[in-house]
Amino acid sequence: MRYEARLSGEGGQGLILAGVILAEAVGIYDGKNVTQSQSYGPESRGGKSKSEVIISDEEIDYPKATRVDLLLSLTQESCNEYVKDLKEGGHLVVDATYVPSIPPGSFQVYQVPMIQIAREEIGKEIVANIVALGVITEISGIVTREAIKKAVLARVPKGTEALNTRALEAGFAAGRTAMVPKV
């Protein structure tokens, strides 16, 4: 078993922190092998941001995503750029507001208004990354709700625990809603 998740968007959206939290949830609290990474190079100019989490039952020899199981994109530009490595039948989770145009391909698409939920329901756009973690938890099935909650609480700034818990739970709810087949 190998599972590759790629979290993409732009700088300032907290995607490295989201990747670290997801990795710690799976690695420390769920006890699997995980590598979390980000790369920078000439292509990292221009504000795109990408964070990867690779989960495996065995030791991870090659910690770079090559056949992505789940791609999160919070911006259209990052979606366009990184969708190429999403595997057939993989999960594409996009922000419903900021990724209006879904690239063609045979994957399952989930359009979730994560940034709007953070801004309007929770009252802080900055927790959109935590809302996204809730959504990913539900859609991926790769981490338990219990583990992700512990990992979030261990990483967020003191005094923001309640806010981030609400963001995570709003993400769980939005993820479950997105998984209900549309009639």
Next chain:
Amino acid sequence: MRYEARLSGEGGQGLILAGVILAEAVGIYDGKNVTQSQSYGPESRGGKSKSEVIISDEEIDYPKATRVDLLLSLTQESCNEYVKDLKEGGHLVVDATYVPSIPPGSFQVYQVPMIQIAREEIGKEIVANIVALGVITEISGIVTREAIKKAVLARVPKGTEALNTRALEAGFAAGRTAMVPKV
């Protein structure tokens, strides 16, 4: 050219953030290819923490450290565990207080009281990771002082810029002192 840095210690010492800052300094501000990663697995229980930064002139195909150029260790346990991958002639940068016992091997050893500097000179032990970044900048020569300063300021919480700048500069000074051959 490939350069591998491994930052080790225990959870809560801010070594993932230090790795991210070093990677962003080199990748975004100095314009090289960089991958930053951390792994979790059965061995990650027990509080050890390790963050890796790999820098290259070319695209990084294998983003896992195998022949480490510089190992930072803020605890004795992490030093004992991770020194095995330090290459011959590599740089071992240890906290002078918390790593009293230097493992045998043919590498250059720098004993710097980073945690003590953070606690006593800066007044906040929590900035020991930023002091360490200053020390690493001087000893490694792999990143410019200008780039690491920009990267630190882009990542630390608002309102702590002056504190972290002082910590970084104290690290520069301590790194230079550690490089002066002892008579």
